[in-house]
Amino acid sequence: MATKEEILELLKDGVINYKEDQVKEASQASLDAGLVPLEMIMDGLAAGMEVVGQLYERHEYFVPEVLMCADALYAGLAILRPHVPKVAGGVNAQVVIGSIQGDVHDIGKNLVKMMFDVAGWDVHDLGRDVPLEKFVEEQMRTDSEVVAMSAMMTTTMLGMKKVIKMIKEKNPNVAIMLGGAPVTKDVANLFGADGYAESAGNAVAEGIRMIARLREMQKK
Numbered sequence: 488m489a490t491k492e493e494i495l496e497l498l499k500d501g502v503i504n505y506k507e508d509q510v511k512e513a514s515q516a517s518l519d520a521g522l523v524p525l526e527m528i529m530d531g532l533a534a535g536m537e538v539v540g541q542l543y544e545r546h547e548y549f550v551p552e553v554l555m556c557a558d559a560l561y562a563g564l565a566i567l568r569p570h571v572p573k574v575a576g577g578v579n580a581q582v583v584i585g586s587i588q589g590d591v592h593d594i595g596k597n598l599v600k601m602m603f604d605v606a607g608w609d610v611h612d613l614g615r616d617v618p619l620e621k622f623v624e625e626q627m628r629t630d631s632e633v634v635a636m637s638a639m640m641t642t643t644m645l646g647m648k649k650v651i652k653m654i655k656e657k658n659p660n661v662a663i664m665l666g667g668a669p670v671t672k673d674v675a676n677l678f679g680a681d682g683y684a685e686s687a688g689n690a691v692a693e694g695i696r697m698i699a700r701l702r703e704m705q706k707k
């Protein structure tokens with residue numbers, strides 16, 4: 488039987504070289520071997536996508552290759568995701584999440600969504616290329632305390648500032664969190680957001696911190 492390291496390598500290599508069947512087989516093998524699915528997703532699939540990003544930046548890969556890599560990643564995610572256990576005693580909270588208008592990048596957003604989901608949050612996923620007003624409408628419809636937006640392009644991230652303004656005008660008691668490669672803590676502050684996390688791994692902790700602050704402020 489393959490070791491954990493070998494399976495992680497197969498997942499990573501499968502994403503990098505868009506070998507969808509290899510990713511599917513390695514994903515199933517990791518489940519059969521009782522390995523931790525979240526670790527397979529983060530250290531295998533997402534780690535592979537990070538390398539794809541570097542290849543794209545070095546102009547060794549172009550959009551068609553990257554799309555095939557994304558397909559391979561999603562094939563693995565479909566197998567592993569249902570096996571990521573929910574965290575016991577999660578917070579009772581709702582989050583609206585989506586990739587901002589003009590932005591079709593959704594891999595990072597989907598990983599963040601998964602983390603909120605397994606942490607027991609009610610997640611309202613708007614998908615990708617989400618019109619700015621849709622974030623406002625969905626927040627109001629669901630009365631969610633948190634809105635999380637993802638942007639992967641310097642051009643699209645400007646839309647997040649507009650959404651923050653629109654939401655805060657309608658309802659100041661909403662905590663807004665930003666993320667995505669071009670977004671930094673400084674950018675998030677500048678846009679008037681309440682929170683920022685650089686990876687899916689710390690998004691939930693940031694969400695909980697924001698909710699605690701919000702509830703504290705409401706008591707005053």
Ligand code: B12
Pocket residue numbers: 533536537539540541543544550551553554557589590591592593594595596598599635636637638639640641642664665666667668669683684685686687688690
């Ligand atoms: C995959 C990819 C694509 C795929 C997207 C597939 C999909 N379904 O997502 C495809 C091929 C479709 C694509 C298209 C394009 N892409 Co592209 N793409 C990438 C690439 C290679 C990887 C992104 C990725 O998935 N990374 C892996 C995930 C796991 O990481 P992540 O997204 O950063 O997410 C993590 C964190 O950022 C964070 N996070 C993300 N969102 C959120 C949200 C919240 C709330 C929080 C808390 C955290 C958080 O947590 C995540 C997990 O830890 C990047 C290069 C790169 N280095 O990032 C370029 C990149 C983002 N693309 C780029 C460009 C320019 C394009 C195109 C315009 C190319 C073209 N000429 O057509 C189009 C744009 C289409 C559009 N309108 O959106 C540029 C953007 C440049 C910029 N700064 O503006 C990049 C940076 C490449 C480059 N260096 O030029 N792309």
